[in-house]
Amino acid sequence: MIRIENLEKSYGKSFTLNVDRLEFGKGSVVTLMGPNGSGKTTLLKSILGLVIPEKGTITVNGENISGQCKYRNSICYMPQSSPYPPNLKVKEIISITKDIRKKQDNYDYELFELFGMPNILEKRSGALSQGTRQRLSASLAFMFGSDIIVLDEPTAGLDPYSSGVLKTKILKVKKEGKLILLTTHIVNEVSELSDRLVFMLDGRIKVDREAFRSVNENGKEFREMVSKLFKENGVAQNN
Amino acid sequence: MRKIIKYFFGDIIRSKWIIVYTVMLLVFSAGIIYFSRDEQKALLSLLNIVMYLIPLLSMIFGSVYYYNSREFIEMLLTQPVKRSSVFYGQYFSLALTQMFGFIAGIVLPLLVFNFGLNSIFLMTAGTFLIFIFTGFALLISILVNDKIKGIGILITVWLLFAVFYDGIVLFMFYYFADYPLEKATIIASTLNPVDITRTMMMLRLDISAMFGYTGASFKKYFGSKAGYYVSLFILHMWMIIPAMIARRKFNKKNF
Numbered sequence: 197m198i199r200i201e202n203l204e205k206s207y208g209k210s211f212t213l214n215v216d217r218l219e220f221g222k223g224s225v226v227t228l229m230g231p232n233g234s235g236k237t238t239l240l241k242s243i244l245g246l247v248i249p250e251k252g253t254i255t256v257n258g259e260n261i262s263g264q265c266k267y268r269n270s271i272c273y274m275p276q277s278s279p280y281p282p283n284l285k286v287k288e289i290i291s292i293t294k295d296i297r298k299k300q301d302n303y304d305y306e307l308f309e310l311f312g313m314p315n316i317l318e319k320r321s322g323a324l325s326q327g328t329r330q331r332l333s334a335s336l337a338f339m340f341g342s343d344i345i346v347l348d349e350p351t352a353g354l355d356p357y358s359s360g361v362l363k364t365k366i367l368k369v370k371k372e373g374k375l376i377l378l379t380t381h382i383v384n385e386v387s388e389l390s391d392r393l394v395f396m397l398d399g400r401i402k403v404d405r406e407a408f409r410s411v412n413e414n415g416k417e418f419r420e421m422v423s424k425l426f427k428e429n430g431v432a433q434n435n
Numbered sequence: 436m437r438k439i440i441k442y443f444f445g446d447i448i449r450s451k452w453i454i455v456y457t458v459m460l461l462v463f464s465a466g467i468i469y470f471s472r473d474e475q476k477a478l479l480s481l482l483n484i485v486m487y488l489i490p491l492l493s494m495i496f497g498s499v500y501y502y503n504s505r506e507f508i509e510m511l512l513t514q515p516v517k518r519s520s521v522f523y524g525q526y527f528s529l530a531l532t533q534m535f536g537f538i539a540g541i542v543l544p545l546l547v548f549n550f551g552l553n554s555i556f557l558m559t560a561g562t563f564l565i566f567i568f569t570g571f572a573l574l575i576s577i578l579v580n581d582k583i584k585g586i587g588i589l590i591t592v593w594l595l596f597a598v599f600y601d602g603i604v605l606f607m608f609y610y611f612a613d614y615p616l617e618k619a620t621i622i623a624s625t626l627n628p629v630d631i632t633r634t635m636m637m638l639r640l641d642i643s644a645m646f647g648y649t650g651a652s653f654k655k656y657f658g659s660k661a662g663y664y665v666s667l668f669i670l671h672m673w674m675i676i677p678a679m680i681a682r683r684k685f686n687k688k689n690f
Binding site for chain 1: 438442446449450504505506507509510511512513514515516517518687688689690
């Protein structure tokens with residue numbers, strides 16, 4: 197579904213994202229991990245076309261995305277900080293998003309309703325709390341039933357109940373054959389959700405392997421691996 | 436792209452900036468027309484407002500709006516829309532709303548007080564300046580991520596074009612007075628959009644007192660009619676080139 201080859205993107209002298217080859221297939225949850233500033237968000241943003249890489253190709257569903265925009269009909273994105281224009285009401289944000297994307301017959305309102313969005317349609321997005329905005333952007337990311345769903349630290353800032361709801365939804369959507377790409381700092385989430393773990397460091401992919409399925413069986417082993425990775429590279433593990 | 440213009444338009448109207456802008460212009464123009472009995476003088480004063488104020492307002496309005504709507508832009512860019520449409524959507528909504536404000540605030544009072552054809556010339560000049568400086572505003576805001584720095588640069592650009600330029604040119608020509616400077620003067624006058632707009636207006640209104648140094652030699656070289664068309668052409672260039680560069684930069688920007 198997504199193929200990345202020889203990707204290169206640098207910010208100043210200090211940081212370069214460098215991905216030789218990376219492929220994501222359908223029906224799976226892929227987690228990107230890594231310390232702050234390791235390039236996870238840059239990688240996601242390059243897939244979305246928000247960041248323009250200097251070198252390399254990214255193809256989505258077989259189409260090279262460079263300079264294209266139509267492919268984004270099959271991607272939904274939940275950004276880290278949910279930056280919505282503060283003057284717009286929730287319902288306007290939703291109607292604009294619907295209006296801009298390809299027309300659909302039915303929308304997936306499950307998360308939208310579970311997160312209580314119908315009650316806040318008339319509120320301005322500037323008046324929402326950080327967590328509520330996160331819930332709004334999560335609802336939007338799942339509303340269009342797109343093939344690829346990109347979530348940048350989806351559970352950061354969500355209360356435990358909402359993050360539980362979101363996780364259940366992620367697993368449900370995965371069974372429908374969609375690709376979910378997410379970044380997180382929470383070790384438990386990886387074992388709960390993902391099929392595959394990509395660990396990044398200084399803009400490079402350090403580990404790319406199957407994730408551990410169950411917390412009980414392999415949780416310990418997995419935690420050790422992650423804390424070893426963090427320690428080896430001189431980054432204190434804070435989760 | 437029509438949809439995007441619609442969103443930006445709605446957003447700008449809601450921000451109330453444009454209403455303040457219109458009312459301010461209206462107060463200026465009504466005051467000037469009311470207090471100066473002489474039609475010619477009123478027109479000159481208004482022209483000065485247009486030459487100095489409109490570029491400044493266009494740049495500040497354009498760049499403050501861009502910086503404040505970065506979130507909106509980012510939200511749009513994650514959707515299946517072309518980057519160019521987002522850019523043009525913003526550019527045209529900014530310029531058109533200001534144009535409406537300008538027409539309501541300055542051109543309408545002129546028409547009401549029977550200034551006739553002159554008000555149309557003033558409208559043309561104002562519209563050019565609005566489009567040109569909105570382009571500059573977007574170009575600089577796209578290049579400079581820091582809001583304060585960006586606005587600082589904009590104000591410098593405005594000071595340069597609107598205030599210092601004629602002085603610098605005059606000084607240069609005074610200094611090099613022994614050399615034939617006709618062509619250099621023509622070139623100098625084309626290098627400043629405010630100057631060339633003023634020249635265009637003056638060629639139309641035939642008020643030589645307002646020409647400035649560059650404008651005077653411009654008229655001498657081209658004559659009134661050809662000069663008018665040449666200045667029109669140059670104004671188009673000033674309108675198109677900064678906006679095109681801004682669009683290119685926008686297409687390659689990282690968000």
